[in-house]
Amino acid sequence: MSVSQYFSGFFFGNICLGCGRSNEKLDPWLCPNCREELCCMGRDFLMPHPDVVCLYPMVSLTRHLVHALKYNSMPGLGRYLVQHSSVGQGGEALQCLREWGASKVFLPVPLHSARLRERGYNQAEKIANALALRMSGRVGACLERQTFRISQTTLSAKEREMNVAGAFRVRKKMGNFLSSSLPIVVDDVYTTGATTNACLYALSTAGIPNGKVCTLIYEQPTSAALDYVADSQTEWN
Numbered sequence: 321m322s323v324s325q326y327f328s329g330f331f332f333g334n335i336c337l338g339c340g341r342s343n344e345k346l347d348p349w350l351c352p353n354c355r356e357e358l359c360c361m362g363r364d365f366l367m368p369h370p371d372v373v374c375l376y377p378m379v380s381l382t383r384h385l386v387h388a389l390k391y392n393s394m395p396g397l398g399r400y401l402v403q404h405s406s407v408g409q410g411g412e413a414l415q416c417l418r419e420w421g422a423s424k425v426f427l428p429v430p431l432h433s434a435r436l437r438e439r440g441y442n443q444a445e446k447i448a449n450a451l452a453l454r455m456s457g458r459v460g461a462c463l464e465r466q467t468f469r470i471s472q473t474t475l476s477a478k479e480r481e482m483n484v485a486g487a488f489r490v491r492k493k494m495g496n497f498l499s500s501s502l503p504i505v506v507d508d509v510y511t512t513g514a515t516t517n518a519c520l521y522a523l524s525t526a527g528i529p530n531g532k533v534c535t536l537i538y539e540q541p542t543s544a545a546l547d548y549v550a551d552s553q554t555e556w557n
């Protein structure tokens with residue numbers, strides 16, 4: 321038993337994050353069955369848009385893992401999920417990202433500063449670090465949030481899109497850093513694309529129009545109600 325497994329069992333009672341059952345063979349987050357399910361799922365990927373790669377669908381297993389990554393102080397899950405994805409396994413997603421361009425810089429969607437203080441880390445940065453490590457790319461803290469936005473949860477889908485459109489900007493003096501590389505905006509969940517589109521918009525207004533997007537999860541907005549719920553669970557503030 322590794323040290324990480326010991327402490328995982330100590331704090332979480334050897335409970336698998338996927339199925340919630342006790343298991344002595346956690347790795348340290350998933351039991352062998354859930355890990356196998358994740359690896360199988362990770363062999364495919366999704367492209368809701370030609371410029372957007374999402375590594376997993378939103379299903380029960382991935383929902384639990386992303387929730388733990390964001391809210392249970394488990395930053396290592398970012399790397400773990402990338403490692404078990406098509407990118408980590410050397411599959412078609414890796415090939416797709418390679419075909420986008422040789423020199424890549426991964427840009428995590430920035431968290432609101434209050435959320436960052438509360439959480440202690442930005443989950444998008446953990447994902448970006450893992451992608452950059454796998455692809456010999458760089459990570460750039462090139463995006464920043466504009467100061468004031470209206471709360472998303474009270475707005476319609478169209479209003480949310482307009483509200484978030486100007487939510488980000490490229491940091492000063494980062495334009496040259498980005499101009500020589502392909503920027504790939506990184507986030508945990510892609511639903512409507514409003515957040516990552518706002519990042520691409522910020523890049524384009526800084527003279528960098530060729531940005532792409534990579535997220536861990538794609539969650540299909542199947543109805544206005546589900547879209548609202550999904551967006552409310554995402555990092556809007």
Ligand SMILES: [Zn+2]
Pocket residue numbers: 336337338339340341350351352353354355
């Ligand atoms: Zn399990």
